[in-house]
Amino acid sequence: MTAALAARPRPSALHRETAMRLAATEYDRVTALLSGLAPQDWDKPTDCPSWDVRAMATHMLGMAEMSASMIESVRQAKAAQARGGVFIDDLTAVQVEERAGLTPAAVVARFAEVAPRAVKGRRRVPRFVRGRKMPGTQRVNGRDEAWTLGFLNDVIMTRDPWMHRSDLALATGAPMVLTAEHDGVLVDDVVREWFERLGSPVRLRLTGPAGGGWGEDGPEMQFDAVEFCRALCGRGTAPLDTEVPF
Template identity: 35%
Template structure:
């Protein structure tokens, strides 16, 4: 969301279910294009996510799509991953599930990973749309602070898509290749995240995010003014690196 004027964070419309469906289709395409652009050295590059190189990160995203297609597969990944949580010194059940996704694809080629993504990403998007609304409204998610208790739609609408976007950002940073960014798609995702992020703390600010997916956002009057590249801001929010002042407030993606 690139704009010459500032936007009050309380006036940013949050992403709806239908909009999330369209955004997911674009993000899936961009992630697939990124994978196809990688060279042999890119796949083995270390990322800011501990334990994962680019290949492992891609395996996690691809495995996540497989779990979204089938509730049975999702439950299997969760159950298989439970003992792995302690093994790898992690905190959350999904850390074990993510490790299962990576380990079970450790012997497939990168071409096979890409093919699995091309096949399953759209199936996953369609499957997520089939979540019954009464079930989607159930507050079954207990996420790290400051997010806390959330309905399933938090994950099914944009949570999974934010994960893909964040890892596309991670892969770009690891490989040194520019991330495909535009104001309509990436700017909308970032603006929605800024709106949610600002709602978790009572602090006035002016936040100027530079770059093609940036914009200027305000909350209240006065307060700290921060000017920072949009991707650098998102890296701090996602706890890939540390921030100070206003940027000490993070948001798990």
């Protein structure tokens, strides 16, 4: 990525309606996956070292509740800031700790109830707000970069549950439902950002329902689409060094 690109707050590259469609479908798929877990699944470890399935699900619930209500968003942010550490780590800790007493059934019920409101809350964010720079910077590929609120709202807030859905599927053996119409669009956005960040030509071939082909020059690389995305955020085994945030 050039220095000029890195200096500008990163916007969403997705059309607004596409972003909101992806958000709605992803929340629905998370609800379905959580609903299908067996009682013994909730204590299984995940690829996030400090979280078992229950903790990961309560984080996802907390993020959805944050998206659904401005009051809840401000409350969670203040609670995280009061801890005085790295904001995103403190925020996720608050989400998990506050919901630690919920039963699996309560987590599923609350997620199903809040998911439509989370989409509505994200959809209500006006264009002039989405274009604003987020407070602070994010560390990606060894450098600090700025994001717009639109990139957070339209992109990251959907990539995050998608990646955690893959974590939950891997941890529990539950199927991860994948379609070209949903996951393929999300992966395409990730790939295009990866190409921009990579800055060198490659021919990328991703397999599976969310896969496809990108690039016409350079060395050929082939991976499973989900494994490719997992590698970009430090999971999985694919030998990829360039990060893309989720």
